[in-house]
Structures are given as structure tokens and as C-alpha cells.
Amino acid sequence: MTNGKEATLHHRILSDIEGRIVSGEWPPGYRLPFEVDLAVQYGCSRMTANKVLTHLARAGLIERRKKSGSFVAQPATQAAVLEIHSIEAEVRSLKLPYSYRLEKRFQREASPIDRQHLELSGAASVLDLVCLHHAGERPFCLEERLINLATVPEATGEDFSKSAPGTWLISQIPWSTAEHRIYALSADAQVSKTLDIPRGAACLVIERRTWGSNGPVTFVRFTYPGDRHALVARFTPGGES
Amino acid sequence: MTNGKEATLHHRILSDIEGRIVSGEWPPGYRLPFEVDLAVQYGCSRMTANKVLTHLARAGLIERRKKSGSFVAQPATQAAVLEIHSIEAEVRSLKLPYSYRLEKRFQREASPIDRQHLELSGAASVLDLVCLHHAGERPFCLEERLINLATVPEATGEDFSKSAPGTWLISQIPWSTAEHRIYALSADAQVSKTLDIPRGAACLVIERRTWGSNGPVTFVRFTYPGDRHALVARFTPGGES
DNA sequence: CGAATTATTATGTATATACATGTTCCTCCA
DNA sequence: TGGAGGAACATGTATATACATAATAATTCG
Numbered sequence: 001m002t003n004g005k006e007a008t009l010h011h012r013i014l015s016d017i018e019g020r021i022v023s024g025e026w027p028p029g030y031r032l033p034f035e036v037d038l039a040v041q042y043g044c045s046r047m048t049a050n051k052v053l054t055h056l057a058r059a060g061l062i063e064r065r066k067k068s069g070s071f072v073a074q075p076a077t078q079a080a081v082l083e084i085h086s087i088e089a090e091v092r093s094l095k096l097p098y099s100y101r102l103e104k105r106f107q108r109e110a111s112p113i114d115r116q117h118l119e120l121s122g123a124a125s126v127l128d129l130v131c132l133h134h135a136g137e138r139p140f141c142l143e144e145r146l147i148n149l150a151t152v153p154e155a156t157g158e159d160f161s162k163s164a165p166g167t168w169l170i171s172q173i174p175w176s177t178a179e180h181r182i183y184a185l186s187a188d189a190q191v192s193k194t195l196d197i198p199r200g201a202a203c204l205v206i207e208r209r210t211w212g213s214n215g216p217v218t219f220v221r222f223t224y225p226g227d228r229h230a231l232v233a234r235f236t237p238g239g240e241s
Numbered sequence: 242m243t244n245g246k247e248a249t250l251h252h253r254i255l256s257d258i259e260g261r262i263v264s265g266e267w268p269p270g271y272r273l274p275f276e277v278d279l280a281v282q283y284g285c286s287r288m289t290a291n292k293v294l295t296h297l298a299r300a301g302l303i304e305r306r307k308k309s310g311s312f313v314a315q316p317a318t319q320a321a322v323l324e325i326h327s328i329e330a331e332v333r334s335l336k337l338p339y340s341y342r343l344e345k346r347f348q349r350e351a352s353p354i355d356r357q358h359l360e361l362s363g364a365a366s367v368l369d370l371v372c373l374h375h376a377g378e379r380p381f382c383l384e385e386r387l388i389n390l391a392t393v394p395e396a397t398g399e400d401f402s403k404s405a406p407g408t409w410l411i412s413q414i415p416w417s418t419a420e421h422r423i424y425a426l427s428a429d430a431q432v433s434k435t436l437d438i439p440r441g442a443a444c445l446v447i448e449r450r451t452w453g454s455n456g457p458v459t460f461v462r463f464t465y466p467g468d469r470h471a472l473v474a475r476f477t478p479g480g481e482s
Numbered sequence: 483c484g485a486a487t488t489a490t491t492a493t494g495t496a497t498a499t500a501c502a503t504g505t506t507c508c509t510c511c512a
Numbered sequence: 513t514g515g516a517g518g519a520a521c522a523t524g525t526a527t528a529t530a531c532a533t534a535a536t537a538a539t540t541c542g
Contacts, residue, residue, distance in 0.1 A: 008495065022416040023454040034522065045497045050523075058299075061416070066523050067505035075415050077324045082474050084319040170316065175263040175302070180321050180474040184425035184445040184467025202443035202467065204425040213264040226425025226443065233323050233421040233474075249525065275492065286527045291493075307493050308535040 013042050013052045021061050021072050022237050030072045032062065059239045080233035082180070084206075086167060087133045087141055087222070096135040102161045103194075104130040107149070117219040118148050119209065125149040127156070129165055132194065139195045142223040151214045166220070173212040181207040184226065195225055202226035254283050254293045262302050262313050263478050269315045273303065300480045321474035323421070325447075327408060328374045328382055328463070337376040343402045344435075345371040348390070358460040359389050360450065366390040368397070370406055373435065380436045381469070386461040392453055407461070414453040422448040425467065436466055443467035 020026045033041065038049040053070055056062045060079075064070045091098040106128040110118070114126050127147040133140045145165055147155045152172055160168070185191075185203050192199040204224045210217040261267045274282065279290040294311055297303045301320075305311045332339040347369040351359065355367050368388040374381045386406055388396045393413055401409070426432075426444050433440040445465045451458045 010495070019454070024415065028415050036522085046523095047498080048496060050525095051496095053523090064523065065505080066503070067507095067521055069522070075411065077326050077330075078419060080323045080325060080419060080421050082321045082323045084321060089318075174265065174269050174316050175478045177478065178319060178321060178476045180476075181471050182423060182445070182474065183471040184443040184465075186427075186441070186443040186467070200427070200441050202425040202427040204423070204445075213260075224425075226427070230422050230424040233423065235419045235421075237416045237418065251525070277492085287493095288528080289526060291495095292526095294493090305493065306535080307533070308491055308537095310492070 009042070009044055009048060010052060013038070013044065013049070014055060016042075017052065017056060018061065018238050021056075026072050028072050028074045031069045032072065034069055059237075061237060075237075078235055080235040082231060082233040084180070084208075084231075087143070087164065088167070091133065091135045091140055094135060096140075099134040100162075100164050101132045101134070102129065102159075103132055104128070105160065107156065114146055117146055117209070118216045120148065120216055129160060131160070131164060133164070140224070140228070142191065142194055143220060144223075145218060145220040147218045148216050151212055151217050165218075169210075169218060173210070173217050175212075176217060177211045179209045182231065185223070187225075191223055195223065197225050204229055204231070206231075250283070250285055250289060251293060254279070254285070254290070255296060257283075258293065258297060259302065259479050262297075267313050269313050271313045272310045273313065275310055300478075302478060316478075319476055321476040323472060323474040325421070328384070328405065329408075332374065332376040332381055335376060340375040341403075341405050342373045342375070343370065343400075344373055345369070346401065348397065351387075355387055355460075358387055358450070359457045361389065361457055370401060372401070372405060374405070381465070383432065383435055383464040384461060385464075386459060388459045389457050392455045392458050406459075410451075410459060414451070414458050416453075417458060418452045420450045423472065426464070428466075432464055436464065438466045445470055445472070447472075 017026075017032070026032060032038075035046050035049045035053065038053075039046045042049070053062065053064065057064050057070070061073060062070050063073045085093075088098050088100070108126060108128065110120060110124045110126045114128075115121070115124070118124075118126070127149060129143070129145045129147070131143040131145070133143065143164070143166075147165065147169070149155060152169070154172060155165075158165075158168060183205050185205050187195065187197055187199055187201045187203050189199060191197075191203065192201065195203070197203075204226045206222045206224075208218075208220050208222075210219075258273070267273060273279075276287050276290045276294065279294075280287045283290070294303065294305065298305050298311070302314060303311050304314045326334075329339050329341070349367065349369065351361060351365045351367045355369075356362070356365070359365075359367070368390060370384070370386040370388070372384040372386070374384065384405070384407075388406065388410070390396060393410070395413060396406075399406075399409060424446050426446050428436065428438055428440055428442045428444050430440060432438075432444065433442065436444070438444075445467050447463045447465075449459075449461050449463075451460075
């Protein structure tokens with residue numbers, strides 16, 4: 001990862017061009033040399049140059065147009081990568097003992113609000129869970145979750161009293177599409193009591209909607225005491241780390 | 242973009258394999274067929290199969306090990322992509338009139354706190370800006386910014402009274418690395434007055450540190466009234482949109 | 483029997499080649 | 513003059529080939 005030096009031709013050319021772009025030597029809109037010219041310049045075949053340019057295009061650094069050539073792209077919207085770990089991992093990275101408790105567990109027909117959260121159109125059964133994650137003695141995060149039993153019927157047989165539903169779900173639906181909404185909220189009576197924070201204290205709320213290949217899987221809202229937690233997102237031009 | 246159908250061999254193979262992985266047919270840890278076998282199976286050359294697997298590896302769906310083969314990866318940490326637009330674009334997407342006002346502008350030697358924010362070790366001059374972004378009549382976002390004059394000396398000549406420093410900086414340093422910290426905070430006296438919200442109201446705070454190829458560029462803190470703003474982040478297994 | 487050596491295997495990188503495809507530009511003819 | 517048609521061009525995709533590299537399996541020898 002420290003990347004002592006990947007001395008392949010591919011990497012050399014790639015990082016050279018990348019360097020020229022991020023340094024501003026080749027500003028947005030600049031037309032870079034044609035594939036054949038790059039090939040001559042770096043003493044490689046066109047295929048290799050093509051691969052590098054394809055790579056850069058996929059990374060969003062350049063745009064390619066037939067006949068016209070390849071151009072340095074305009075960095076339109078900053079796209080930062082938000083890594084979302086499991087809560088247990090988060091707590092442990094703070095070097096605090098982690099514990100988990102299931103507060104409530106209902107199985108019921110989806111209410112209109114449930115259907116809205118899960119983006120369901122018709123009737124469906126859902127599992128409604130409320131869990132509390134602790135870091136040491138103090139509550140760390142409140143988790144309110146809906147599981148769509150149409151796509152994850154196996155959830156009926158799980159009681160989630162010992163381990164959090166998030167980790168169990170990943171074993172069931174390993175690869176899923178997700179959409180997150182992040183906002184701030186003042187703790188109401190319920191939240192302030194559950195999280196043991198003053199009423200009105202700022203909380204960071206993360207809502208996540210998850211889809212598998214068979215449709216909506218789960219909706220979850222994490223509520224964190226705002227002064228005890230922060231999300232971190234990163235962006236590097238080339239991608240990679 | 243709607244992707245009517247990219248009927249290239251590459252795309253066919255790619256989406257086929259991707260489908261098997263996200264559907265769970267090939268679960269995490271599963272060893273997929275060797276390149277030569279895939280080549281036979283799809284009636285293509287090994288080079289083409291290799292390209293597809295390389296693509297999948299870059300997208301993080303598989304891991305490759307020499308001699309052993311390629312394996313479906315464990316989706317360790319959910320990595321969602323957070324698209325951060327300019328504030329003007331944000332406001333306009335809400336169909337509200339946007340306006341901008343510069344509140345303060347200082348040039349000074351970096352204080353210890355400035356240096357900490359910009360991750361500077363030695364002495365340096367900085368530009369300290371406070372701006373207010375409005376949506377319609379109401380304050381939408383408070384921007385507190387430090388600009389490192391060592392890397393962006395041109396900023397001295399800009400007064401930022403008409404347009405926000407963010408957009409100007411992008412024209413100076415188009416490609417930059419950035420790190421974001423997102424958290425919730427209760428409005429103190431200062432913030433509540435500036436944003437015209439009750440004291441103690443929850444705010445969403447986004448701090449961004451930016452580096453160019455010549456070092457630290459800027460540090461900025463955006464403070465949003467929490468009930469009026471949310472961030473959205475997405476994740477799709479293959480990447481792409 | 484066990485350690486060192488060698489062979490095998492699958493991926494990694496690079497090249498030369500071929501043809502397809504979408505643009506642009508130029509030419510030629512009505 | 514203007515527009516249809518085609519040549520030129522740059523990228524896109526695919527193949528066959530070659531050799532490098534890393535990891536494992538097999539073999540050899542002290």
C-alpha cells in the first residue's frame with residue numbers, strides 16, 4: 001500500500017499523466033496527445049497507451065471523443081468516498097468495549113410509513129427492530145430497523161438478541177445497493193432518554209435504504225449523539241488510496 | 242446513459258459475472274473459473290476475459306491471487322459515494338433563489354489553530370473568510386474558510402465579495418485531494434444569530450480539508466441548519482451509476 | 483525424512499495486428 | 513453554392529502471442 005514503486009510501464013505512464021493533470025500542467029479542457037503519440041513518447045505500443053487512457057477515463061480524469069482525441073475533464077461535482085463500517089468496528093476503533101442490546105422486536109404487516117421507508121408499493125410483512133449499541137457504559141448509537149420479509153424471509157427465524165441485524169444481513173445479502181441520507185436532529189424526549197443525552201442535544205442521523213437483486217431489503221436509521229461521533233469521507237483524484 | 246444495450250462482448254461477460262456475484266449465486270469466497278475457462282465459456286480470448294476480471298477487481302467485486310485464481314471478495318466496509326455539489330447548485334436544485342454575502346475577510350499570519358486546521362507545520366499567511374449563503378430570504382449555510390496563501394498566493398488579489406471562494410478555488414486548483422468530517426452540533430449564540438435559528442438547534446457541520454499537488458490549500462467549515470438540509474450518498478456494487 | 487530445488491500453473495503485462503465505429507473534414511457534382 | 517458522399521482519422525474492441533511473476537505442487541537429494 002505504501003507503494004514502494006510499481007515499476008510497470010503501465011503505472012509509470014499512468015502516474016506521469018495523472019501528475020500532469022492534478023498539478024494543473026494539463027488544465028481541464030486540455031487535449032492530451034493522441035494514443036499513437038503517447039505510445040511513441042513513452043516507447044510503448046498503442047494498446048498500452050489505450051489501456052492507460054481507458055483507465056483515466058474510468059477514473060473520471062479525462063473524457064474521450066472519437067476523432068477529436070482525449071481531453072482533461074472538468075471536475076464537476078466532488079465525489080468523496082464515505083466508508084461506513086459496522087458499529088462494532090467503529091466502537092472498537094475507539095478502543096472501547098462494545099456491547100449490543102435488542103430493545104424491541106415486532107413482526108407485522110407494513111404500515112404506510114413502513115412502505116414509504118422501504119419503497120414498497122404493495123402489502124408486505126416487515127420485521128421492526130430497535131437496538132442499542134453501547135461503547136463502554138454509555139449508549140453509542142440507536143438503531144431503528146425495518147426488514148422486508150418478502151426478500152429476506154429467513155429473518156423470521158432470527159431473534160437478533162445476541163448480534164446486530166446489520167452483520168447478519170450482510171451474510172444473507174452480501175452485495176447490495178444502498179442509499180444514505182445524513183442529517184442533524186435535536187433529540188426528542190424518546191431519543192434523549194434512550195441515548196442518555198439532554199433533550200434537544202444535536203444528533204447525527206444516518207438513514208440507509210438497501211436493495212438486493214430481489215428488491216428492497218432493509219431500512220435503518222442510526223442516531224448518534226452529535227458530540228461523540230463524526231463521519232469521514234475522502235476524495236483522491238485518481239481513485240485508489 | 243439509459244444503457245439501451247452495450248452489446249460488446251466485454252459488457253456481456255462483465256454484467257453476466259457481476260449478476261452472478263450480486264445475486265449471491267457466486268457468494269463471497271467463491272472461486273470463479275480460471276481465465277482460460279471463462280474464455281472458452283464465453284467464446285472469447287483470454288485477453289478479453291482478463292480485461293473483464295481486471296475490471297471487476299478494480300471495482301472491488303473480486304480478489305485475484307496468482308496461481309490460486311480469482312475469488313469473490315468479502316464486502317468488508319460499505320463504501321458509499323457522497324456527491325458534494327456547490328452550494329449554489331444545491332440551493333438552485335431546491336428551486337430557490339440563491340444569494341451570497343461575504344461577512345468577514347482577514348489576512349493574517351496563521352495561528353496555531355489555523356495551522357492545525359490546514360495541517361501546516363511552519364509559519365504561513367492565511368486568508369480567513371466568513372461567508373453566508375442564502376436560499377430565498379433565509380440563511381442556508383454558514384461558510385468559514387481558511388486559504389493557505391503559500392499554495393494559492395493569487396487569493397490575495399481576490400476580494401470574494403461577489404462570488405464564493407469555493408468556485409474560485411476550483412478554477413485555481415481543479416484537481417485536489419479532500420478529506421471531509423461530518424458531524425452534528427448544537428447552535429451556539431454566534432451560529433444561531435448568523436443562521437437565524439433558535440439557540441441549541443441541531444446543525445449539520447461539514448468540514449473539508451483540501452490538498453493540491455503543492456500542499457494544503459484550504460480548510461472550510463459549512464454549517465447548515467439541521468432541519469433544512471441532508472446529505473445523500475449512494476453505493477452500487479459495480480461502481481458506475 | 484525433511485529441506486532445497488525445480489516444475490507447473492494462473493495471473494500480470496506488453497506487443498503487433500486487425501477490423502469496427504463514430505467524427506470531422508474535404509471533395510466533387512448537381 | 514450547397515449538400516451528398518466518401519476519405520481520413522482517432523478511438524474502441526478483440527485476438528493471438530510472448531514472456532514475466534508469484535504461488536503452489538512435485539521432485540530430488542543429503
